Amino acid sequence: MAGLVKVGFSLARNAIISTSVRSIATTKSLNLKDIRECKEGSTLIVEGVTVPSPRTELLIRAENIPGYEPVVPSSKPPCYMCALGLDVKHTDVLILSQFVRTDGCMLPRRITGLCRRQQKKIGKMVTMAQKAGLMINLTPDNCKKDPRKRREHKKFNTYYDERTIFMKYIPKPLDRFKR
Amino acid sequence: MSAAKRVQQWATFARTWHIFDCKWQDPYESANIIKKYLMGQHKPIYHPLNDCGDVVVCINSREIALRGDEWRKRAYFHHTGYPGGASWTLAWELHNKDPTMIIKKAVYRAMKGNLQRRHTMQRLFIYHEENVPEDIMKNVSSQIRQSRLVPTRLDHIPEEEVKQYPKVMDYPKDYVLK
Ligand SMILES: [Zn+2]
Numbered sequence: 001m002a003g004l005v006k007v008g009f010s011l012a013r014n015a016i017i018s019t020s021v022r023s024i025a026t027t028k029s030l031n032l033k034d035i036r037e038c039k040e041g042s043t044l045i046v047e048g049v050t051v052p053s054p055r056t057e058l059l060i061r062a063e064n065i066p067g068y069e070p071v072v073p074s075s076k077p078p079c080y081m082c083a084l085g086l087d088v089k090h091t092d093v094l095i096l097s098q099f100v101r102t103d104g105c106m107l108p109r110r111i112t113g114l115c116r117r118q119q120k121k122i123g124k125m126v127t128m129a130q131k132a133g134l135m136i137n138l139t140p141d142n143c144k145k146d147p148r149k150r151r152e153h154k155k156f157n158t159y160y161d162e163r164t165i166f167m168k169y170i171p172k173p174l175d176r177f178k179r
Numbered sequence: 180m181s182a183a184k185r186v187q188q189w190a191t192f193a194r195t196w197h198i199f200d201c202k203w204q205d206p207y208e209s210a211n212i213i214k215k216y217l218m219g220q221h222k223p224i225y226h227p228l229n230d231c232g233d234v235v236v237c238i239n240s241r242e243i244a245l246r247g248d249e250w251r252k253r254a255y256f257h258h259t260g261y262p263g264g265a266s267w268t269l270a271w272e273l274h275n276k277d278p279t280m281i282i283k284k285a286v287y288r289a290m291k292g293n294l295q296r297r298h299t300m301q302r303l304f305i306y307h308e309e310n311v312p313e314d315i316m317k318n319v320s321s322q323i324r325q326s327r328l329v330p331t332r333l334d335h336i337p338e339e340e341v342k343q344y345p346k347v348m349d350y351p352k353d354y355v356l357k
Contacts, residue, residue, distance in 0.1 A: 034356045048355070055346040081347065091330035094341060098348045101357045111351055137334040153250035153271035157203055159327065160247055 055098075060084065079115040081122070088121075090128035090160050093135050100126055104138040121165055128160040191224060194302075196234045196318040201282060202242040203329045210285035212326060213237070217299050218290065227295070234302045236319055241278040241307040244327075245270060255284065278307040 033048040062068050062083035077083070088095055099107055099122050106123045114122065129135050131154075133147035144150050147157070180188075197216050201209065215221050219231035245253070253270040273280055282305055290296050304315060333341070350356070 031352065032350055032354055032356065051356070053350055054342070055349045058343070058346040059349050060345045060347055084347070086347075091328070093331070093333040094336065094344045095347060097333055097341070098346055103357075111354060112348055113351070132330070133332070134330055135333045153269070156250055156271060156274060157242055157244035158247070158250060159203065159205070159244045159330075164247065 079113065079118055081114055081118045088125065089162060090125040090132070091134065093129055096122065096126050096129050097135060097138060099123075100135070100138055102138060103140045104130055104135060104143075117166075124165045125162065132158050132160065192231065194233055195321050196236060197321045197323050198236045198238065198319045199323040200239055200325060201237050202239045202325075203244045204325055204327055205246060206243050206282045206285040207289075208326050210282070210289040212323060213286050213303070214289045216323060217286070217302055232299055232302055234304070234318070235323070236311060236315060237279075237282055237303070237305045238309055238311060239307070240282045240305050241274075243274075243282060250274075279305040 031050045032053050034051045035046065035048050037044060037046050039045070061080060062085075068083075086095070090096070099112055101107060104126075106126050109116070109119045112119060112122070126135075130139070133150075136143075136145040136147070139145060148155050199209065199213060213235050216233045216235050219225050219229070219233060222231055224231055250271040251269055254267040255270065255273050256265070256267055258265045268276075270281060283300075283303070286303055287296070287300055290299060304311075
């Protein structure tokens, strides 16, 4: 019985994965695409338009900065965020908004190309920015955009401490009158 | 006493009115700043028996920011004095009832508990919004610097600026824009 369930499960998974791959490969692969829907009369036309990346010209890379030297010529080079060495806070929405989709969801690591640690850090800071209501134009449709319209404790301003991202035990705030 | 000395004496002991914008400020951090101005500790003539404290007007106290999950974790205790009269109010519940109470309690608790404390508290004015009565606002001549930067929301930044901002991440070649 268990074997039968396992076989059925793998069949279903294969079916899902194969269909999702095939749906992308119907047009020319290996190009940035924008899926556009336009309606002419009663027919709906969905097309994948090949677009140039809007970010390539504005891209900042550590190796392009004059005077940059790799710290240690080790076997594995650091990822681009580690190489840049930026001190990103959760309020830097102009940087964090580059790592999310239009619904505010963090992009996976195979698309961002970050190392594990940076992916975790950026992902948590995106969560912080969303909870603080700083990126309310990048949220799902059913989201209560304005934090003031949220319920209970969520409707008041909240700030976060970036040191807590990689901290196992969060220290108590220094409040000497705390009970 | 010369005229210049008399003016200096007057200016030294006059009360200054400070304004403090609580927008996106931690009340417990800013209480330590407000406390110094209320008690006059920022003045070289400070002495506990010297009545040299200033007046502080706090505005936008509804817009204070607490750290992390403190809105639902921090509780305020009250006891009516009767048996079973204890009550614990969460920070967000208290802020719903009275948006000036958290900053008031924070400043009160930041000061040492002595006979002077309640009189010092009389010099603190708190308003939950920007509208301050005219007779209070006309005295204000100084501003207290905020301890935390007020964050900017992404939808308040012009769209052109967001597009022209230097980019860190580029999409991979086979990415479908979403
Ligand atoms: Zn890295």
